[in-house]
Amino acid sequence: MIQAQPIHSAANPLVKDLRRLAQDAGAYRKQGRVWLEGDHLCRAALQRGVLPQLAVFADSLWGTEGHNWPLGGTRVVTVPDELFRSLSGLESPARMGFVLALPQPPAVAAQAPTVVLDRLQDAGNVGSILRSAAALGFTQVLALRGTAGLWSPKVLRAGMGAHFGLSLLEGLALDALAPLAVPMLATSSHQGEFLHRARLPWPCAWLMGHEGQGVSPELAARAGQWVRIAQPGGEESLNVAAAAAICLHASAVGALTSG
Incomplete structure (x- = not known):
């Protein structure tokens, strides 16, 4: 059973960092991390073998769907739904997101399409x-x-x-x-x-x-x-x-x- 860490305060430093990642187009370069919001994007990452550093769930979703996510040893935090809405970059917040390490750029592949x-x-x-x-x-x-x-x-x-x-x-x-x-x-x-x-x-x-x-x-x-x-x-x-x-x-x- 995955143990989630609850966060309740908008002043929490992690919440502030997540808000920047979700709403500032250049924040990923400064933090070296990437914010994925929503079921589709997060599952696309997992299907390619990309594991998040952190998974964030609104309380309402974690209580009903959290057990369905194969997160292994990933750190999980939960926040009240209203707090998730405040950090989301979407008009209709998706109630969950991943934080990934910004991938290191590969070398240019000479023969690649x-x-x-x-x-x-x-x-x-x-x-x-x-x-x-x-x-x-x-x-x-x-x-x-x-x-x-x-x-x-x-x-x-x-x-x-x-x-x-x-x-x-x-x-x-x-x-x-x-x-x-x-x-x-x-x-x-x-x-x-x-x-x-x-x-x-x-x-x-x-x-x-x-x-x-x-x-x-x-x-x-x-x-x-x-x-x-x-x-x-x-x-x-x-x-x-x-x-x-x-x-x-x-x-x-x-x-x-x-x-």
């Missing part, structure tokens, strides 16, 4: 791209400086557990891409072959740029192939997360059919 994120600002876009990458066989995501924090709470929620199936590096300078030995591809609204007609290399690295400015000129210069996404509806451009999903899917299908 890769997505490069260049100064993407919107956390929802970043998380959605991570989700598409994990689903479509891209195993590495490299985020250049200026991109929303990969382990921030909003990106984690949008990623829906994809983080735990990917090799993630963030805060990179452009020179950090030097070890990549796969072809780099980029999209454009005015140059390159249409995506549905193009022969796509595999593995490869897709370059996804800033929502308004696109890929920087310095990064664009490294692209060996440009493609356009057909837009028969006539809109000027696609949301970057939608464009990424289309491009990654085209690569995945190409890899399957050529193999």
Whole structure:
């Protein structure tokens, strides 16, 4: 039987740290810890063999569901439901969360199917791209400086557990891409072959740029192939997360059919 430590005070130092982790997009870097909130994210971590340093439950959930969680020797704390709501970053608090150690960044894998994120600002876009990458066989995501924090709470929620199936590096300078030995591809609204007609290399690295400015000129210069996404509806451009999903899917299908 897991013994949980009850905490009742909003002034407790741990509660203050949890509130920062849950509500401040940059707190994970300062604390070296990551906050996962909700059943889906926490189970996604456990399914990948990632054990939390700490599990936090609202009293109402711990009393009914706590015994269902395979937490081993993980430290567990419980807090009143109102206190959990005060630290949560969600409009509808999920009543439980995990604290994980911030993963150490791996080395760049030269031959890995890769997505490069260049100064993407919107956390929802970043998380959605991570989700598409994990689903479509891209195993590495490299985020250049200026991109929303990969382990921030909003990106984690949008990623829906994809983080735990990917090799993630963030805060990179452009020179950090030097070890990549796969072809780099980029999209454009005015140059390159249409995506549905193009022969796509595999593995490869897709370059996804800033929502308004696109890929920087310095990064664009490294692209060996440009493609356009057909837009028969006539809109000027696609949301970057939608464009990424289309491009990654085209690569995945190409890899399957050529193999």
